[in-house]
Amino acid sequence: MAKVVPRPDHLSFWERIYFVEIFKGLATTLGHARKSLLDADHFKVINYPEVQPDLPRDYRARHRLMKRPDGSPRCVACFMCSTACPARCINIVAEESPDHHIEKRPAKFEIDLLLCVFCGFCVEACPCDAIRMDTRQAVLAGDNRRDFVIDRTKLMDWEPKDYPLEDTQSQKAPGGALHDQAMEAFKSGTYH
Amino acid sequence: MFLFDWIQAHPYQTVGLILPIAIPLILFQVLPLLVLLERRGAAFIQDRVGPSRAYIPIPGTGLRIRAFGMLYNMTDLVKLLFKENFVPPFAFKSFYWLAPAIPVATGLLTPALLPWFAPIAYQDGSAIGVLPGTLITTSSGLLLLFALGSLSVYGVVLGSWSSNSKFSLLGGMRASAMMISYEVSMGLSVLGMLLIVGSFDLTQIVDWQGHHTWGMFVQPVGFLLFLVSMFAECNRNPFDVAEGESEIVGGFHTEYAGVKFMMFMTGEYLHVLVASALLATLYAGGYELLPFPMPMFVDTGVGTSEVVWQWLDTYWIKAHLGGVLAVMLGMTGLLLIGFAWLIAGRRANYARQKAQDRDLRMREYALYTGAFSVLGIGMILGAIMSGLFLHTEPISRAGALAAYSVPIYPGWVDAVTAVIQFHVVIGKTMLFAWLFIWVRWTLPRFRYDQIMGLGWKVMLNIALVNLLITAIVAKAIGGGR
Ligand code: SF4
Ligand code: SF4
Numbered sequence: 324m325a326k327v328v329p330r331p332d333h334l335s336f337w338e339r340i341y342f343v344e345i346f347k348g349l350a351t352t353l354g355h356a357r358k359s360l361l362d363a364d365h366f367k368v369i370n371y372p373e374v375q376p377d378l379p380r381d382y383r384a385r386h387r388l389m390k391r392p393d394g395s396p397r398c399v400a401c402f403m404c405s406t407a408c409p410a411r412c413i414n415i416v417a418e419e420s421p422d423h424h425i426e427k428r429p430a431k432f433e434i435d436l437l438l439c440v441f442c443g444f445c446v447e448a449c450p451c452d453a454i455r456m457d458t459r460q461a462v463l464a465g466d467n468r469r470d471f472v473i474d475r476t477k478l479m480d481w482e483p484k485d486y487p488l489e490d491t492q493s494q495k496a497p498g499g500a501l502h503d504q505a506m507e508a509f510k511s512g513t514y515h
Numbered sequence: 516m517f518l519f520d521w522i523q524a525h526p527y528q529t530v531g532l533i534l535p536i537a538i539p540l541i542l543f544q545v546l547p548l549l550v551l552l553e554r555r556g557a558a559f560i561q562d563r564v565g566p567s568r569a570y571i572p573i574p575g576t577g578l579r580i581r582a583f584g585m586l587y588n589m590t591d592l593v594k595l596l597f598k599e600n601f602v603p604p605f606a607f608k609s610f611y612w613l614a615p616a617i618p619v620a621t622g623l624l625t626p627a628l629l630p631w632f633a634p635i636a637y638q639d640g641s642a643i644g645v646l647p648g649t650l651i652t653t654s655s656g657l658l659l660l661f662a663l664g665s666l667s668v669y670g671v672v673l674g675s676w677s678s679n680s681k682f683s684l685l686g687g688m689r690a691s692a693m694m695i696s697y698e699v700s701m702g703l704s705v706l707g708m709l710l711i712v713g714s715f716d717l718t719q720i721v722d723w724q725g726h727h728t729w730g731m732f733v734q735p736v737g738f739l740l741f742l743v744s745m746f747a748e749c750n751r752n753p754f755d756v757a758e759g760e761s762e763i764v765g766g767f768h769t770e771y772a773g774v775k776f777m778m779f780m781t782g783e784y785l786h787v788l789v790a791s792a793l794l795a796t797l798y799a800g801g802y803e804l805l806p807f808p809m810p811m812f813v814d815t816g817v818g819t820s821e822v823v824w825q826w827l828d829t830y831w832i833k834a835h836l837g838g839v840l841a842v843m844l845g846m847t848g849l850l851l852i853g854f855a856w857l858i859a860g861r862r863a864n865y866a867r868q869k870a871q872d873r874d875l876r877m878r879e880y881a882l883y884t885g886a887f888s889v890l891g892i893g894m895i896l897g898a899i900m901s902g903l904f905l906h907t908e909p910i911s912r913a914g915a916l917a918a919y920s921v922p923i924y925p926g927w928v929d930a931v932t933a934v935i936q937f938h939v940v941i942g943k944t945m946l947f948a949w950l951f952i953w954v955r956w957t958l959p960r961f962r963y964d965q966i967m968g969l970g971w972k973v974m975l976n977i978a979l980v981n982l983l984i985t986a987i988v989a990k991a992i993g994g995g996r
Contacts, residue, residue, distance in 0.1 A: 342739075345958065350959040359559035361857070363864035373870040429630045471764055 326409035331341040378459045380487070385445045386434055388478040389453050390496040391512065392505040397453035397477060400427040409447035432478060436463055436471040452488055526926055527637045527646045535650050538631060539623050542788060545941065547588040549784050552945070553952050555584055559990040560956045578730045579879055581866035598773035601645070606770060607677040614674030615775040618782025621667040625789045628656045628663075629796050630718045632936035633829035635929045638910065645920070646929075648718060648936075656717045660793070661702065664748065666696045670782060671750070671767045676926040678770035686766025689963055690757030693747055699756075699942055703978035707737040707985035708797055721801035725828045738798045740974055741951075747970070750783065752955035756963055789826070791947035792940065798863035799943050802936035803828065804839075826853045828960075832932050833924050837905030841898040843935055848894030855887035897941040 337343045358365045369376060389397040397470035400417035404508065416431035445454050458481065465471050483499030508514040517932055558565025565731045569586040570579040581724075602611065627650035635646040653659060668691055675687020708730050709715060712723045724730055731738040747754040758766030766769075768779045815821045825831060832839050859904035862880035870876065909922035924932075962970070 334929045345954075348957045349953060352953065355562055356556065356559040356953075361563055361860075363561065367562055368564055370564075370865070370868065370870060372878075373872050374868045 331486060339480060376461075378461060379458070380457050380502060382459060382461065383441045383446075383456045384447070385463060385473075386454055386456050386478060387408065387458050387481050388420045388432065388475065389455060389492055390479060392495055392497065392502055392509040394497045396430050396432070396475065397451050398432060398449075400429045400432075400450055401427055401450060402446035403448040404454055407441060407444040408439075409444060410438045412436075413445060414428070429475060432475045433472055434478070436473060459496075499512050518990060525639075526642060527635070527639070527929075531646050535627070538626060538650060542626055543621075545788060545945075546781070546784055547585060548945070549948055550588055551583070551915075552631070553955075553980075554587065556949065556952045556955045568729075574972075575906075576874065577878075578882065580720045580882075581876060583881065590987035595773055595777040600774065601772045603678065603680070603770050605679045607679060608675035610673045611770075612678060612775075614670050615771065615778035615782070617670035617673065618667045619785060622782050622785030622789055623662050623668075626659045627651045627659055627791075628653075628717065629792050629940075630721055630801055631940055632730050632933040634718060635933065636923060637924050637926075637929065645922070648933075655715045657705070657715045657720075661698075664789075665698055666692070666949060667748075667786065670779070674771065674779070678767075679863075680770050682763040682765070682769045683767050684764045686757045686759070686769070688766060689759075690750060693754060693756060693966055694750075695961075696928055696967060697744045700740055700908075700970060700974040700978045701748065702973070704737045704740035704744060705797065706982050707734045710982075710985050710989045716778075717796055719795060721803060722828075724800040724806075725803035726826050729800040732806060734798070734981075734985065736977065737985070740978050740981070741798065742794065743974065745794060746951070746954065747966075749786045749790050749951070751787065751951055753958040753961045754946070754966060755955075755960060756966060759960060773933065787948055787951050788944065791944040791951065795940060795943035796869075799947070801943075802845055802940050804832070804939060829932065829936070829943060831907050832935065833907060833922070833928055834909075835902050836907045836928055836931060837903075839849050839935060840905060840931065841902030843938070844894045844898035846900065848891040848898060851887050851891030851894060855891060858883045858887065876978070900986045903974035 353417075391397055399420075400415055402415055402417075405411070405413035405415055412435040413436070414431065414433040416425045416427050418430035420426055420428040422454055441456070443456055463471065481493075483493050483496050483502070485494040488494060488500055491501055493499060494500065494501040499505075505514060549894070555565040566584045566587045567581055569584070569590045570581045571586060572579050601610065629650040632648040634648050637644050649656065651659070670686050671690045671694070675683040675685075675690070680685070708720065711733060712884055714719045714720060715722075720730075746752075750757045756766075758768065763769070771779060795801060804827045808826045811823045811825040812820045813823045827839075858880055862877060862884065864879065865876050866873065883989060907924060907928045909924055
């Protein structure tokens with residue numbers, strides 16, 4: 324919400340001779356300088372590279388692909404995300420899946436992070452909760468442009484232990500807290 | 516060795532010969548402090564931490580010395596030195612190269628006219644010699660100072676004109692018009708002080724303030740006008756139209772890079788330093804300690820004492836050097852311990868954060884805290900020692916020399932007094948420099964027509980009225996000189 328500061332219709336005599344107002348301003352800035360000097364807790368900044376920011380989970384950071392209990396991607400190569408993507412940075416090549424319930428799976432799944440605008444539309448578009456942006460990796464660095472095109476392996480390179488227990492979808496992946504349960508369901512064909 | 520013998524026989528003359536080199540060098544040491552004050556001060560006013568990352572690793576210990584951001588001066592210097600020395604093809608070469616040198620040159624010349632310590636009377640064979648506190652001794656010091664100061668506008672004008680670029684020229688035109696307009700009210704505002712003291716000699720002006728009161732209490736209006744004019748002279752906010760970066764890129768130094776740009780920046784900071792020193796000299800008592808006399812109890816016989824209001828002037832300092840030194844050292848020691856306490860606070864704050872380099876920083880902060888508290892405690896011990904054991908006596912004189920009324924002290928007393936007075940001047944200068952920085956980060960830039968209106972319609976009139984009233988009062992009270 325923008326704060327509307329009303330403009331004064333006319334300046335009073337004391338405001339027009341500058342000096343009083345100048346001293347008021349000086350007092351304000353000196354107050355800030357004094358607080359910053361005496362109280363290190365006063366700073367609203369963090370010592371960035373040494374202290375990492377505590378990003379919330381719903382911060383739209385680098386993508387990841389969710390996994391089934393057997394470690395294969397949840398993605399069914401439906402192209403919903405690449406269709407929704409305003410930057411057209413998702414490049415999917417589909418192939419036939421051995422699992423006849425699923426039909427398709429991605430043979431290639433690449434996201435060009437240099438093109439990506441981190442809008443999150445792909446996450447919204449995905450019908451099977453297969454792509455997410457909750458890795459909290461906000462700082463991406465690389466030596467060349469190729470480094471920023473991340474493929475399936477990179478997208479699926481995550482560990483369930485880095486995600487909260489409430490995140491049941493992540494915990495069903497190999498190594499997660501709910502993996503054993505999910506694996507049984509997967510084998511008996513009741514998993515979805 | 517002839518030279519050695521001469522130095523031994525003429526210690527005061529030797530010091531007089533060294534000072535013209537030493538004082539500019541010392542001022543160059545104050546400059547990085549000023550830049551640090553500007554950067555960290557700006558950061559603190561804006562609730563930021565400010566530059567604090569550049570470090571020197573200490574091999575073997577794994578320590579990193581960051582020196583509170585002081586090292587940025589060094590890194591900046593290296594960066595600017597190794598930048599391409601670019602000269603735009605459309606520039607007028609000779610003036611383009613000359614312009615950056617002018618502000619630095621005038622900035623280095625003007626300190627020669629300011630008194631950094633009280634003139635020292637010494638025994639020179641069978642006569643009394645005087646070592647002046649200024650590098651150039653002249654009875655029209657102030658006039659020369661203003662003449663030199665107004666030359667600095669040439670740096671801006673030549674730089675902007677020879678750059679042959681519209682932005683530069685705009686900045687230069689604005690700056691030259693503004694600086695010349697404000698020179699009028701600057702000269703008129705300082706005239707009041709001159710009328711009261713009755714001399715153009717800066718040493719005499721300071722001496723007068725040491726025995727009456729500081730200029731800013733005698734001439735408050737003149738002081739304010741002079742302060743504002745100084746802001747305009749230095750091209751500092753709120754008068755920095757010469758380089759209004761939001762309007763005309765960099766103003767007069769848009770086309771400058773590398774070392775030449777650094778010269779402009781050095782010139783700017785030198786000007787702030789000189790302007791602050793001038794303010795301290797003209798209106799804050801220069802090297803004098805206090806703006807009022809101190810009550811002293813003097814024994815007037817058995818059991819009775821009388822209160823005498825004593826000015827703490829140079830002779831009083833020399834006679835009570837131990838006590839003065841004790842107060843100065845004690846205050847510095849307390850400041851250092853306070854600083855160590857601040858650093859300890861920073862250390863505790865950093866310990867609470869989940870930082871990767873926590874141990875490294877902890878050790879560095881501990882080093883600072885330890886070093887500054889040891890230094891502070893050492894200073895306080897030194898203060899106690901000097902207060903208890905340091906007593907000074909004038910040299911007893913016989914014959915022709917006894918006729919002089921000025922007491923003569925041994926050389927070390929003169930040296931310590933001069934150093935104390937130099938520190939007093941530098942301290943006051945730094946306070947005024949902080950005022951410059953403080954105002955810069957508080958006020959927005961004036962619009963150009965507002966600057967001109969303020970200069971010609973308001974300040975000039977106030978300066979004239981102030982001068983008139985001062986002249987009448989000075990004539991009525993002082994009888995006119
Ligand atoms: S975040 Fe937006 S731009 Fe990036 S891949 Fe997803 S849909 Fe495309
Ligand atoms: S929308 Fe989901 S399932 Fe469809 S291709 Fe994209 S990631 Fe795969």
